[in-house]
Amino acid sequence: MASSSTASSSAQLGLGLGLGLGAMGGLGLLLPADREHDPELEPCSPPKGVLRLRGAVQHYEWGSRGDASLVARLAGKTEEGRPCAELWMGTHPAAPSSLASDDGGAVSLREWLARNPAALLGRAVTARWDGDLPFLFKVLSVAKPLSIQAHPDRELARALHALRPTTYRDANHKPEMAVAVTEFRALCGFVSVQELKDVLRTVPEVQMLVGKEDVVKLMTAKEHDGGIGVRSYLQSAFTKLMATSKEAVAAAISKLKSRLNGEIKIRTFTEKEQLVLSLEQQYPGDVGVLSAFFFNYVKLSPGEALYIGANEPHAYLSGECVECMATSDNVIRAGLTPKYKDVQTLCSMLTYKQMFPEILQGVLVQPYVIRYTPPFDEFEVDCYSLPQGESVTMLPVPGPSIFLVMTGEGEIQADGMPDEGVAKEGDVLFVPACTEVKLHASGSGCLQLYRAGVNSRFFC
Structure with a gap:
């Protein structure tokens, strides 16, 4: 992970507080030739419409089954006999999200973004990440321990992808962060x-x-x-x-x-x-x-988060979490798995730092909104918890967002909404750059949503 988002040592950076959602409202971006981005020079372009998405379910053997799987409940697949391990929301070609439509069309989110990336992602995001969504948003339901593994930095990812493209399917690094939804257990770091x-x-x-x-x-x-x-x-x-x-x-x-x-x-x-x-x-x-x-034995309570940089060993053990990462599926495994083990690569790539990982509690950035900010440019995660009858507004930000409704019922108002804006458990929405979103908890209980977006510090 070179720079703040790419060097394996970036996991040592302190918790970035980021900007409050409200503070982002007036920011826009322009890309002069001598600067990567300048938030003071580009006004937000008009929004292009909120989209409802269908996430992709991954049926890995370590996943939970039936009603015991949060992934299955969110995806409406509780009757399936197969384990429902992960729900992917993003553009990675291994399991891309598609636009939800009544006519059965199968336009992928990646295809849709390619039609007008600057307007949908924002100019700075488009320029930095080549017109693709820089983050991959997931929900994990872990019933059985995952492999002892690590994710490569960019340089190693490029080399592994060139050498074994069927095993290492992209050339990107994969810093990640897990926010516990239930009690969550993991091994992480030495x-x-x-x-x-x-x-x-x-x-x-x-x-x-x-x-x-x-x-x-x-x-x-x-x-x-x-x-x-x-x-x-x-x-x-x-x-x-x-x-x-x-x-x-x-x-x-x-x-x-x-x-x-x-x-x-x-x-x-x-x-x-x-x-x-x-x-x-x-x-x-x-x-x-x-x-x-x-390895360190880490126990997260609901609402606590753990971030993992490149070249750091870890293994999720049990529980359910919301996870966000750079758009990659590169994993080097060496134990607790029947899959291919690349022991030599894993042992040679690790940092061998000896410390307990930092546990993030999140920062309250406005009423009912807690933000988790890892030391990586690609992503941050917000948790919205609205009591019955309460409302909150996300002011326009110069990058894209994906919202997932975790529990409850409510209403979502935004320019370009394709329908009446009903929000219920399992709904996934893509919100283009520079779009104001209003949320209202209209059901009988708490409305809880998670939002993934580009790290606010990237726009500073």
Whole structure:
């Protein structure tokens, strides 16, 4: 992720507060040759009409089924026997959204945007991201842990796409952010030096696979010795673990289970030990079971968010979330999956930073609206929670938005609305740049919507 949106180190940037929605109303954009964008020079062009969209459902095996799946409920697919794992809202060719129409037409959002990108996306967004929507908006229903994975930075994404285009299907990076809708669990980033020492001291099965030399180096490392030495030791140890033969991994996991079964009557298992045993039941003999000891165990409450930069290891474990990311589907996997594993690439690409990830609580930018601002240009997420009878206005912003109605009923008013503007659970709407949107909660309960848009700081 070069610059604020592309360097893998961007995950270290602090929480960007962004601008309040109201503060964006008067901004417009022009693109002189010597500047990427200038918000003071371009007035907002007239809106081109709000669109209702159909999102695309992905039926990955780790997804929830039936009424237990938020994705299925939002998409109206609760009767299907297949798992409903993800709802995609965007232009990525792997699962593009289409325009909702009664005549059964199948015009994709990408095709529609291509007809007039400057007016629909705004000039600055069009120029920066080549006339495409820069973000991909999703809902995830996670019933079973996803793979141990990482997403490449732009340079690596281009190289992987050129080398294996059927596996790595685009050349873009994929920073992402998950906003918890329910209690949400994940593994993310490497544990601290001290916690890693505790693992090596108390988990002999991991110590055996890592090897004595790397164990000694890590056990004698200081928490703050400049970082480079510790990172190289960690990389060596983690790579050895992940590259261990299937037979040796299976034997180590068997020893781990036997040891813990013998200790269950004399002590209480740690949360990480409980997690590892749960992972083993779902992915028996997988090296990802043991690698979990190396990662931070993150628990998000509803309304909390986690952002993940390029080249950072992670795995979603359970729960439901709204997710937003740069428009990409690049994933390098190395464990907890039956899919293709690219262990060498993953182990070589990681930053090996050791810290607990930043948890975003969101910032109240106007009544009933909380904003989550990651350190990436491509996206931000707003959560609108309107009590019965209340209203709120999103003033025009110089970039596109996608709205998803999560719960409740209400009304949406905007220039170019194709219908009476009824808003109900599962509705998805594309709002062009420079369009004012008024929301009103007219149902019996709270109207909750999520909005994805280009990061407000991009327009500053």
